[in-house]
Amino acid sequence: MAEDALFSIFMDGLFIKNFLLIQFLGLCSFVGVTKDIKSAAGMSGAVVFVMAMASTVSYLLYTYILVPTKMEFLDLISFIVVIAALVQLVEFVVRKNIPSLYRSLGIYLPLITTNCAVLGAVILNENAGYNFAQSVVFGTSAGLGYTIVMLMMAGIRERSTFVNVPSAIRGLPQAFFIALMLSMAFVNYFWVIPI
Amino acid sequence: MSELVTLLVKATAILGGLGLAVGVMLVVASKKFKVETNPLVDEIVEVLPGANCGACGYAGCADFAERVVNEGAPINGCPVGGFDVAKEIGGIVGQEVAEGEEQYPFVRCNGGLNCVDRFEYVGFEDCKAVMMLSDGEKGCNYGCMGRGTCVRACPFSALSIGEDRLPHVNKNLCTSCGLCIASCPNDILVFAKESEKVHVLCMSHDKGKAVKESCTVGCIGCKICEKSCPEEAIKVTNFLAEIDQEKCTACGLCVEKCPQNTISIR
Numbered sequence: 001m002a003e004d005a006l007f008s009i010f011m012d013g014l015f016i017k018n019f020l021l022i023q024f025l026g027l028c029s030f031v032g033v034t035k036d037i038k039s040a041a042g043m044s045g046a047v048v049f050v051m052a053m054a055s056t057v058s059y060l061l062y063t064y065i066l067v068p069t070k071m072e073f074l075d076l077i078s079f080i081v082v083i084a085a086l087v088q089l090v091e092f093v094v095r096k097n098i099p100s101l102y103r104s105l106g107i108y109l110p111l112i113t114t115n116c117a118v119l120g121a122v123i124l125n126e127n128a129g130y131n132f133a134q135s136v137v138f139g140t141s142a143g144l145g146y147t148i149v150m151l152m153m154a155g156i157r158e159r160s161t162f163v164n165v166p167s168a169i170r171g172l173p174q175a176f177f178i179a180l181m182l183s184m185a186f187v188n189y190f191w192v193i194p195i
Numbered sequence: 196m197s198e199l200v201t202l203l204v205k206a207t208a209i210l211g212g213l214g215l216a217v218g219v220m221l222v223v224a225s226k227k228f229k230v231e232t233n234p235l236v237d238e239i240v241e242v243l244p245g246a247n248c249g250a251c252g253y254a255g256c257a258d259f260a261e262r263v264v265n266e267g268a269p270i271n272g273c274p275v276g277g278f279d280v281a282k283e284i285g286g287i288v289g290q291e292v293a294e295g296e297e298q299y300p301f302v303r304c305n306g307g308l309n310c311v312d313r314f315e316y317v318g319f320e321d322c323k324a325v326m327m328l329s330d331g332e333k334g335c336n337y338g339c340m341g342r343g344t345c346v347r348a349c350p351f352s353a354l355s356i357g358e359d360r361l362p363h364v365n366k367n368l369c370t371s372c373g374l375c376i377a378s379c380p381n382d383i384l385v386f387a388k389e390s391e392k393v394h395v396l397c398m399s400h401d402k403g404k405a406v407k408e409s410c411t412v413g414c415i416g417c418k419i420c421e422k423s424c425p426e427e428a429i430k431v432t433n434f435l436a437e438i439d440q441e442k443c444t445a446c447g448l449c450v451e452k453c454p455q456n457t458i459s460i461r
Contacts, residue, residue, distance in 0.1 A: 081210075089224050
């Protein structure tokens, strides 16, 4: 039962509750850093790390510090502190080891702090009442779902620069059309609309 | 009351403790992952105006500073900062700057209300939009549309469209970044140095008759200025007078002689 539940939570995060295309969280990075696969992959790696770590740390924080002291109302602010610290950590590491990626991500790397997808994952964990393993699995799979969509989007956008489209649609409008079609595909395949 | 106090103390302790723990972790991490940056780069970033307008051709002020130090980008590359900033950067990296003359965008059209409209344009107030309709409603196909695309392109609000439907440059606000020049669909704006006093305020290559029909101040290519100039600085090619600024002494003879008042001295 337990393993089965973990697997279904994993698939939830990956497809059924996909953060970008079904819950529409973290969209600014979705449009902003998907111009090429390399920076999309770098951003996704950072988000996966931050989401997984934030889920872990905030679960421990919530269950072992906030709940026993009856300070549950501090959840938002303490989660934000945790996420901000993790983002800083990622920024240090990326800046040290992959300076070219640091430059191509630009403002979007520090913006993971305010990336609603990360806070969303943490809050959803809390609301669903997941235990430790479930929280970690959901956080990680949400990050991986983000990665899948980011890579698909970046791949399509890289190739679509060679397509002849009217100049009015070139650039960001084209990205929005691509996002629309990707989202329709995701909704139809992984999240059947009840009629 | 005491309940409230304990609540406050507890909340402060938890958030404070969290902050402390996170802070300590970050300090350790920043020591461990310290990136050796050239201190010169930071110094140059301090000096730069920080507008991040991209007029230097690099991604932003920080990028420009890095290129100056590492790849030998020109120290006077920042048009916003101008000569003062170039001098300070030169002081930091140990280079001398030759004093360049300030240059500002200059409007090469005096059409505006002097120019006849062929039809009444109703639509989006943008020069590029106007130009899509058979090169604009003006009788002249070379002139200024006066719809303020350059005004909106200027991040420093140095341009404005005046009563005469022509853009005017406020030199106090202008930083010579060139964004307005890049935005103009008809190439009306060019950089002109302060010392260049005499200018032809027309870009029309149309024949004299066509110009006279559409515009009262356009160049008709009559060559009177060319003949009147003692320095032979003016040449009329393809029905348009051009001034060789190197030869021009700003004597003003051509300005007096021009029958269309196209040439102006400032």
